[in-house]
Amino acid sequence: MTLNQLTDGQRQEVERQLHIIRRGAAEIVPEEALKQKIIQAVATGNPLKVKLGLDPSAPDIHIGHTVVLQKLRQFQDLGHEVQLIIGDFTGRIGDPTGKKETRKQLSEEEVQHNAQTYKTQLSKILDLTKTTFYYNSTWLGALKFDDVLKLAGKVTVARMLERDDFAKRYAANLPIHVHEFFYPLMQGYDSVSLETDIELGGTDQTFNILMGRTLQGAYEMKEGQVAILMPLLEGLDGVQKMSKSLRNYIGIDEHPNDIFGKTMSISDSLMSKYYELTTTISNESLHKLKQGLEAGTVHPRDAKMKLAKEYVRMYHGVHAANEAEQHFTAVFQKRALPDDIEETHLSIGRLEEGCISIIKLLVSLELQVSNGEARRSVEQGAVKINEKKITDIREQIALQDGDIIQVGKRKFVKIKLS
Numbered sequence: 001m002t003l004n005q006l007t008d009g010q011r012q013e014v015e016r017q018l019h020i021i022r023r024g025a026a027e028i029v030p031e032e033a034l035k036q037k038i039i040q041a042v043a044t045g046n047p048l049k050v051k052l053g054l055d056p057s058a059p060d061i062h063i064g065h066t067v068v069l070q071k072l073r074q075f076q077d078l079g080h081e082v083q084l085i086i087g088d089f090t091g092r093i094g095d096p097t098g099k100k101e102t103r104k105q106l107s108e109e110e111v112q113h114n115a116q117t118y119k120t121q122l123s124k125i126l127d128l129t130k131t132t133f134y135y136n137s138t139w140l141g142a143l144k145f146d147d148v149l150k151l152a153g154k155v156t157v158a159r160m161l162e163r164d165d166f167a168k169r170y171a172a173n174l175p176i177h178v179h180e181f182f183y184p185l186m187q188g189y190d191s192v193s194l195e196t197d198i199e200l201g202g203t204d205q206t207f208n209i210l211m212g213r214t215l216q217g218a219y220e221m222k223e224g225q226v227a228i229l230m231p232l233l234e235g236l237d238g239v240q241k242m243s244k245s246l247r248n249y250i251g252i253d254e255h256p257n258d259i260f261g262k263t264m265s266i267s268d269s270l271m272s273k274y275y276e277l278t279t280t281i282s283n284e285s286l287h288k289l290k291q292g293l294e295a296g297t298v299h300p301r302d303a304k305m306k307l308a309k310e311y312v313r314m315y316h317g318v319h320a321a322n323e324a325e326q327h328f329t330a331v332f333q334k335r336a337l338p339d340d341i342e343e344t345h346l347s348i349g350r351l352e353e354g355c356i357s358i359i360k361l362l363v364s365l366e367l368q369v370s371n372g373e374a375r376r377s378v379e380q381g382a383v384k385i386n387e388k389k390i391t392d393i394r395e396q397i398a399l400q401d402g403d404i405i406q407v408g409k410r411k412f413v414k415i416k417l418s
Helices: 008-022 031-044 066-077 108-116 118-122 145-152 164-171 178-194 203-218 256-263 268-278 283-295 300-316 318-333 358-364 371-379
Strands: 027-029 049-054 081-086 131-135 198-202 226-230 343-346 355-357 383-385 396-398 404-407 411-417
Touching (some): 008 031, 027 031, 066 081, 066 226, 108 118, 203 226, 256 300, 268 300, 300 318, 358 404
Parallel strands (some): 049 081, 049 198, 198 226, 343 411
């Protein structure tokens, strides 16, 4: 079926959907096939099957992860079906993408535990009533050895070595274990089993996602899936991909004040990208925002404040967003201490002759997770007591009821001796 065979209303709907789906995408492979799938869906009223695979080894979702999740929600709002695959079987291997060495295999218990944490977090973005969850152990675990051999026979070793990470490890004489080759095969076989129309992922998943299209062809499926590849989002450092290990992330489950404060540190040059990829702002509003930032009629600080409030609203609600905005304004713009500082009890027994070392104090109050982190905070001038900066890691603090301890720009506690 072609576009010309549709009614005027149907043609407009096809163009509307393509306009939304193309937003922010780094690449669509092949784009003409996507258009044909949308035409068919609009003409017949049959929704497309849109797949996203999740690796259960890392269940804590941050803003970088939401790039593909927001695109998935757009497909839901357009009336299409979402296939959300929990890779409980593939997770036992671990995706080797970008890894210089073989990943540690997860136990079944670890995979199941991590998988259970996803639904609560995903409900903040996706409509779970329109989402079908699958565990790929359902079909992968049922394969017999001759089935596995047939699957392995669909792709050559030379094709596998086209992957950049495998090629680099091979050239460096680093080990590549045979089971790692099976990760893209299994991810591709997911698309065969579910007859997926479209698969989403970041640009670092290009090889794995295109493998699904390759295998669908090898299994003589009529139409291969379309790959929609989304850009990787730079983190708060403005350079490297957002990552928890690099500590340049904004977690969607973090405290509202932390989400707000971290958002305010985003690079001005990345403002439009964050809006485009991680919010539900309309394409028209996004265009106006970009024009305003380029022309100087919209101040980057104001756009950042709006983005920070939007993130808190999306993941914690309107009330929390208003409170986080008020907290930030009071603490950072007016340089005042917040009114609602959490009171923390500290046992007098922890004091030595009425004093406690600044390092022990920060760890005891759980303001830092380790002595090393506490020392770095002091050395970097990030620690204050009653608004007085502490810079000596050996300093002994004589605490009193009501003392306010501050670490960085967002952590405050009020001491209650007991």
